[in-house]
Amino acid sequence: MSVVLFEEFALPEADRREVLRYMGCKESDNETEALIDRAIEVSKDAFCGKVCFCELPLSVSDGQIRLGTVRTESKNLLKNLDGCESVILFGATVGIEIDRLIMRYGKVSPSLAVCLQALGAERIEALCDIFCADMARKQGLLGKRLRPRFSPGYGDFPLDTQKEIFAILGCDRRIGLTLNDSLIMSPTKSVTAIIGIY
Amino acid sequence: MKILDFIKNNLLILDGGMGTLLQSHGLAAGELPERWNLTHPEVIQKIHRDYYNSGSNVVSTNTFGANLLKFSREELEDIVRSAVENARIAKETSDSGKERFIALDIGPSGKLLKPYGDFDFEDAVSLFAETVKLGVKYGVDFIFIETMNDSYETKAALLAAKENCDLPVFVSNAYGSDGRLMTGASPAAMVAMLEGMGADAIGANCSLGPSQLAPVVEELLKYASVPVLLKPNAGLPEIKDGKTVYDITPEEFAKEVAMLVGKGVRICGGCCGTTPDYIRALAISNPNIPARSEKKNDTLVSSYTHALNFADAPILIGERINPTGKKRFKQALRDHDIDYILKEGLDQEAAGAHILDVNVGLPEIDESETIKEVVCALQAVCNLPLQIDTADPVAMEAALRRYNGKAMINSVNGKAESMRAVFPLVKKYGGVVVALTLDENGIPDSVDGRLEIAKKILAVAKEYGIDKKDIIFDTLTLTVSAEPTAALVTLGALRRIREELGANTVLGVSNVSFGLPARDVLNSAFFVSALENGLSAAIMNPYSAEMMKAYYSFRALHGLDENCSDYVALAARLSGNETVSSSAASSADNGAESLKETIIKGRCDKARELTVAMLGDTPALDIVKEHIIPALDVVGKGFEEHTVYLPGLLMSAEAAKAAFEPISEALAASKAEGAERLTVVMATVKGDIHDIGKNIVCLLLENYGFRVIDLGRDVAPEVVVEAALRYKAEIVGLSALMTTTVPSMEKTVAMLHDKIPFCKVIVGGAVLTEEYANMIDADKYAADAMEAVRYAEAVEAGLK
Numbered sequence: 001m002s003v004v005l006f007e008e009f010a011l012p013e014a015d016r017r018e019v020l021r022y023m024g025c026k027e028s029d030n031e032t033e034a035l036i037d038r039a040i041e042v043s044k045d046a047f048c049g050k051v052c053f054c055e056l057p058l059s060v061s062d063g064q065i066r067l068g069t070v071r072t073e074s075k076n077l078l079k080n081l082d083g084c085e086s087v088i089l090f091g092a093t094v095g096i097e098i099d100r101l102i103m104r105y106g107k108v109s110p111s112l113a114v115c116l117q118a119l120g121a122e123r124i125e126a127l128c129d130i131f132c133a134d135m136a137r138k139q140g141l142l143g144k145r146l147r148p149r150f151s152p153g154y155g156d157f158p159l160d161t162q163k164e165i166f167a168i169l170g171c172d173r174r175i176g177l178t179l180n181d182s183l184i185m186s187p188t189k190s191v192t193a194i195i196g197i198y
Numbered sequence: 199m200k201i202l203d204f205i206k207n208n209l210l211i212l213d214g215g216m217g218t219l220l221q222s223h224g225l226a227a228g229e230l231p232e233r234w235n236l237t238h239p240e241v242i243q244k245i246h247r248d249y250y251n252s253g254s255n256v257v258s259t260n261t262f263g264a265n266l267l268k269f270s271r272e273e274l275e276d277i278v279r280s281a282v283e284n285a286r287i288a289k290e291t292s293d294s295g296k297e298r299f300i301a302l303d304i305g306p307s308g309k310l311l312k313p314y315g316d317f318d319f320e321d322a323v324s325l326f327a328e329t330v331k332l333g334v335k336y337g338v339d340f341i342f343i344e345t346m347n348d349s350y351e352t353k354a355a356l357l358a359a360k361e362n363c364d365l366p367v368f369v370s371n372a373y374g375s376d377g378r379l380m381t382g383a384s385p386a387a388m389v390a391m392l393e394g395m396g397a398d399a400i401g402a403n404c405s406l407g408p409s410q411l412a413p414v415v416e417e418l419l420k421y422a423s424v425p426v427l428l429k430p431n432a433g434l435p436e437i438k439d440g441k442t443v444y445d446i447t448p449e450e451f452a453k454e455v456a457m458l459v460g461k462g463v464r465i466c467g468g469c470c471g472t473t474p475d476y477i478r479a480l481a482i483s484n485p486n487i488p489a490r491s492e493k494k495n496d497t498l499v500s501s502y503t504h505a506l507n508f509a510d511a512p513i514l515i516g517e518r519i520n521p522t523g524k525k526r527f528k529q530a531l532r533d534h535d536i537d538y539i540l541k542e543g544l545d546q547e548a549a550g551a552h553i554l555d556v557n558v559g560l561p562e563i564d565e566s567e568t569i570k571e572v573v574c575a576l577q578a579v580c581n582l583p584l585q586i587d588t589a590d591p592v593a594m595e596a597a598l599r600r601y602n603g604k605a606m607i608n609s610v611n612g613k614a615e616s617m618r619a620v621f622p623l624v625k626k627y628g629g630v631v632v633a634l635t636l637d638e639n640g641i642p643d644s645v646d647g648r649l650e651i652a653k654k655i656l657a658v659a660k661e662y663g664i665d666k667k668d669i670i671f672d673t674l675t676l677t678v679s680a681e682p683t684a685a686l687v688t689l690g691a692l693r694r695i696r697e698e699l700g701a702n703t704v705l706g707v708s709n710v711s712f713g714l715p716a717r718d719v720l721n722s723a724f725f726v727s728a729l730e731n732g733l734s735a736a737i738m739n740p741y742s743a744e745m746m747k748a749y750y751s752f753r754a755l756h757g758l759d760e761n762c763s764d765y766v767a768l769a770a771r772l773s774g775n776e777t778v779s780s781s782a783a784s785s786a787d788n789g790a791e792s793l794k795e796t797i798i799k800g801r802c803d804k805a806r807e808l809t810v811a812m813l814g815d816t817p818a819l820d821i822v823k824e825h826i827i828p829a830l831d832v833v834g835k836g837f838e839e840h841t842v843y844l845p846g847l848l849m850s851a852e853a854a855k856a857a858f859e860p861i862s863e864a865l866a867a868s869k870a871e872g873a874e875r876l877t878v879v880m881a882t883v884k885g886d887i888h889d890i891g892k893n894i895v896c897l898l899l900e901n902y903g904f905r906v907i908d909l910g911r912d913v914a915p916e917v918v919v920e921a922a923l924r925y926k927a928e929i930v931g932l933s934a935l936m937t938t939t940v941p942s943m944e945k946t947v948a949m950l951h952d953k954i955p956f957c958k959v960i961v962g963g964a965v966l967t968e969e970y971a972n973m974i975d976a977d978k979y980a981a982d983a984m985e986a987v988r989y990a991e992a993v994e995a996g997l998k
Contacts, residue, residue: 003221003435003437003441003442004227005435005436005437005442006435023845024843024844025843025844026840026843027843029846031799031800031845031846031849032843032845035845035849048374050374054227056227068226068227068228069226069228069229070228095380096310096381096382099314100314100578100579103313103578103579103889104544104580106889106890106893107537107540107541107544107893108541108544109802109852110848110851110890110893110894110897111848111852113893114844114845114848114890114894115845117890159937159938164228166308168227168228172306172308172309172310173305173306173308173345173347173372175380176348176380176381178308178310179308180309180310180315180316180317180885180887181316181885182316182885182886182936182938182942183936183938184316184885184887184935184936184938186310186314186315186316186887187314188887188888
């Protein structure tokens with residue numbers, strides 16, 4: 001029986017180079033640095049890293065991948081999970097407050113909204129990195145290693161697998177993460193993914 | 199015995215976890231537990247019976263996720279019927295000697311409501327209503343709304359319950375380790391909203407163990423007059439030897455809950471990880487305790503994040519969202535320029551307002567639709583509580599229904615007709631209502647007369663079940679230039695209402711100075727007098743420095759400002775402003791080069807100041823032609839050549855916009871309009887909630903002088919078509935971020951081409967490509983905002 005766990009993670013300081021990269025900037029100047037400072041300042045209490053996750057057995061037959069009750073077909077995922085017998089399925093979010101800030105500053109200052117958007121992207125990736133490192137450490141104790149995380153929508157991994165992933169993880173009540181009819185996640189700065197264990 | 203009678207004299211014991219027990223009976227991950235009511239009724243009945251036998255007074259039906267999003271109408275009815283039946287059989291076959299009740303369990307929908315999700319508030323109300331109606335049909339004792347982690351969805355569920363049955367409703371929320379709901383509400387904010395709407399018990403469940411929830415429970419106990427409920431997890435889960443274990447034992451659990459029962463919790467049980475053993479321990483360690491009367495008298499209003507307590511300090515209600523006497527604001531309402539109104543809200547927040555008054559009444563617009571839209575739009579970007587200000591009960595109800603929190607309501611008065619229209623709304627939706635001391639005979643010119651009306655209003659409110667704490671009296675500010683003793687009567691009535699009736703008071707202070715010069719001086723003096731006479735809140739202009747000086751001075755003098763820190767901050771702000779304007783004047787001397795440079799560098803404030811200074815001796819259109827447009831060209835070209843990046847482009851665009859503001863005022867004053875450019879309707883398509891890209895395109899198009907109508911995000915095809923027709927748009931711009939919303943874009947394009955063949959459609963967004971755009975028959979794919987601007991210019995050139 002797979003059990004879904006929930007954990008909160010403290011986030012490290014923002015990586016400004018990543019924020020720049022998400023804004024599409026190849027270089028920076030004083031004005032852009034000041035913009036990043038402002039984004040960090042207005043969002044200082046906005047982020048709260050939450051993850052829910054479970055371990056599921058993996059089986060493959062006739063190209064169909066089965067992870068607990070999840071069934072999906074994807075050559076790219078299959079390749080990623082090659083040699084694995086189980087996976088970690090997780091949902092992660094940095095919370096709704098950043099969406100509020102993006103919407104608010106979208107009205108007042110689109111440049112700041114763009115920067116907050118980039119900062120939010122950097123924050124959720126940072127959260128996923130911390131979580132994966134933590135899982136890698138724990139699995140390492142059992143003599144296991146982890147594959148890079150793989151999300152619905154990557155390559156040919158169908159986006160509508162999200163529905164089953166949400167059903168298993170109970171993301172809405174555990175971490176406040178929901179899926180709309182267009183398969184868009186709210187809060188928007190969120191990730192679901194599969195990590196192969198080998 | 200009825201449940202509400204039972205809890206008057208007894209501690210009510212709820213049941214424990216269901217999900218974890220079902221899993222131990224073989225429920226698979228991802229399987230819907232509600233189906234087990236039909237497929238495994240004996241398992242469900244046993245779990246319920248075990249809870250009754252271990253001491254629960256209540257079991258909750260296995261209907262946590264039973265709603266029409268997950269099940270067909272037919273299956274939903276089967277599930278609710280069998281779930282209630284399973285609970286009933288357990289109740290009848292239990293050998294417990296205790297009073298036993300059945301609760302219809304309602305959990306969250308799993309969807310996030312608009313504006314951050316795609317689920318409409320009214321759809322959520324209808325969804326919960328269906329489940330409530332079925333529960334009532336098959337016979338439960340009360341409705342238990344639980345594990346809600348969003349205040350707005352909680353409101354939808356409670357409203358659905360209240361509108362579809364007369365049963366008691368208990369409401370419980372899932373608070374995080376930060377003591378707030380996922381979407382930000384504090385326990386006090388939840389008490390304000392839920393008690394205002396008539397919840398019979400309010401509480402916290404799930405997410406954490408009893409000791410971690412203690413601060414939340416203590417805050418609930420501090421503000422709630424209704425019984426407080428606690429249904430925590432068995433501590434926190436961890437994996438031991440491949441199994442989940444919760445980190446506290448039944449005995450520890452019972453002890454921790456007993457601590458909080460000692461502090462006033464009246465209803466308790468367990469959530470995830472708790473079993474009949476936990477409930478047995480709970481029932482033993484919590485013998486019946488005498489009931490306590492715990493009525494609270496705090497006057498609270500709330501938003502979706504926090505509650506404001508009128509007892510803490512006098513409250514400032516910003517009056518600027520109001521068309522009265524404001525030409526520009528009226529125009530914004532007629533043009534449906536919601537962003538203008540939002541900006542007015544955000545500016546007042548920045549100026550220090552605690553609550554925003556919202557009045558959008560104009561004879562030629564649909565007030566009910568507009569106030570609803572403005573309230574929702576404000577609550578998407580600003581977390582201040584709102585004051586719904588309208589004379590139309592239909593508009594008042596539309597706004598109160600959609601309001602996320604407990605609003606202020608402006609206003610009711612002593613006329614029978616007014617009370618008959620307004621009080622039922624206050625009772626249904628909750629709220630703190632401003633009561634004007636006037637009636638059918640007008641405004642009494644004596645203190646006694648106004649006091650008498652106040653007493654009458656309180657008596658009638660009581661008949662509707664509305665408490666004194668939710669009425670705030672306005673003793674009416676009249677003009678001293680017309681009636682020399684006007685202010686004295688107002689202040690006298692204020693003091694006596696405060697002292698004799700113990701009620702809160704509010705005044706719209708600005709009226710006092712009508713017809714006199716230097717109005718701010720008189721207003722602020724009157725404001726201080728009113729505060730000294732016990733004024734609880736003022737409806738005022740937060741941009742007025744004199745008023746803010748008076749307010750912060752009063753707070754400092756009355757021990758309401760620790761270390762005078764707010765006063766010191768105000769002083770710094772005031773002196774800061776003076777230096778800024780003087781430096782702007784001197785740098786304006788540097789002439790032409792500096793405005794262009796300033797815009798290129800993206801410095802908004804400086805661009806505005808320089809423009810104002812230049813307008814003294816330079817024609818407005820020359821500034822545009824010689825400074826603003828060249829600056830935009832430099833940055834726009836740089837962006838196209840990849841030497842300027844998106845943030846730089848936007849910062850310049852914002853600086854240009856700031857420079858345009860004084861210019862358009864100057865142009866409007868001299869009536870010399872620039873050449874009219876095309877109209878562009880912009881929208882993010884239905885189903886998509888991303889709008890940054892669209893906002894960027896809007897900003898740049900505006901910069902280049904196009905008339906932009908921004909419809910926002912998640913916009914249905916027919917709404918886009920309707921707007922394009924109404925505003926006679928030559929171009930429509932559509933944005934979509936996800937592959938899943940491209941079909942919605944395709945539908946919108948098709949409908950536009952069908953209904954308005956001459957209208958050009960530009961599309962853009964992260965997943966779109968030229969190829970995709972061709973496939974869905976768009977006229978133009980724009981990879982970035984500059985490309986959209988260039989295309990709009992080309993369309994315009996083609997039409998000339």
